[in-house]
Amino acid sequence: MEKQLKLFFEFLENEKKLSNNTLQSYKRDLKQFRRYIEGCEVAYTKVDEEVMQNYIEYLEELGKKPSTISRCIASIRSFYQYVLKKGKVKKDPTKNLQSPKVEKKAPCVLTSKEVELLLYQPKDVDLKGIRDKAMLETMYASGLRVSELLSLQLGNINFNEGYLKIKGKGSKERIVPIGEFALDFINRYVTLVRPKYAKNRTKYLFLNRDGAPI
Numbered sequence: 590m591e592k593q594l595k596l597f598f599e600f601l602e603n604e605k606k607l608s609n610n611t612l613q614s615y616k617r618d619l620k621q622f623r624r625y626i627e628g629c630e631v632a633y634t635k636v637d638e639e640v641m642q643n644y645i646e647y648l649e650e651l652g653k654k655p656s657t658i659s660r661c662i663a664s665i666r667s668f669y670q671y672v673l674k675k676g677k678v679k680k681d682p683t684k685n686l687q688s689p690k691v692e693k694k695a696p697c698v699l700t701s702k703e704v705e706l707l708l709y710q711p712k713d714v715d716l717k718g719i720r721d722k723a724m725l726e727t728m729y730a731s732g733l734r735v736s737e738l739l740s741l742q743l744g745n746i747n748f749n750e751g752y753l754k755i756k757g758k759g760s761k762e763r764i765v766p767i768g769e770f771a772l773d774f775i776n777r778y779v780t781l782v783r784p785k786y787a788k789n790r791t792k793y794l795f796l797n798r799d800g801a802p803i
Contacts, residue, residue, distance in 0.1 A: 730771035
């Protein structure tokens with residue numbers, strides 16, 4: 590199983606282009622599953638629905654949340670679909686497995702007052718304040734994920750047309766419009782702060798004091 594897991598992880602990274610965070614989740618889920626079946630002295634090729642059901646009960650006994658168990662099942666299912674296509678197993682033991690029902694929670698939304706307080710937190714009177722203000726205004730104006738914000742590069746910004754070129758999940762690229770107010774803060778950061786932070790030729794937009802991407 591160790592060899593097949595290694596090949597599967599390489600497939601996820603090189604072919605599926607998964608983010609590092611997602612890849613690490615797969616690794617944690619599958620390594621835990623591997624330890625479980627090895628403890629039960631069951632080869633991965635011999636795992637059946639009964640073993641999978643016992644594993645779910647095992648996770649429940651550990652106090653895992655339904656959302657966590659559902660994610661674990663999804664990781665294991667992806668692995669077995671991979672080895673099934675490779676001809677390493679004859680069937681997918683997760684095929685008829687039912688994931689625990691995950692309670693859907695209403696999203697937590699900031700009020701207008703809370704947004705204002707958040708945006709006014711960085712005081713743009715020093716280098717760090719100007720950078721942080723630019724980051725928050727960019728997120729607010731564009732709706733970017735934090736990971737997308739931090740992966741922004743100088744070449745992703747079109748100041749003349751007023752848009753950002755974003756590479757999101759699965760390396761899919763999209764164009765995101767951004768207003769003049771946020772662009773002004775970005776331009777101020779790029780002009781006044783970034784040249785003092787940048788100590789190499791990194792293309793990333795937002796840097797820490799050491800010149801490395803945040």
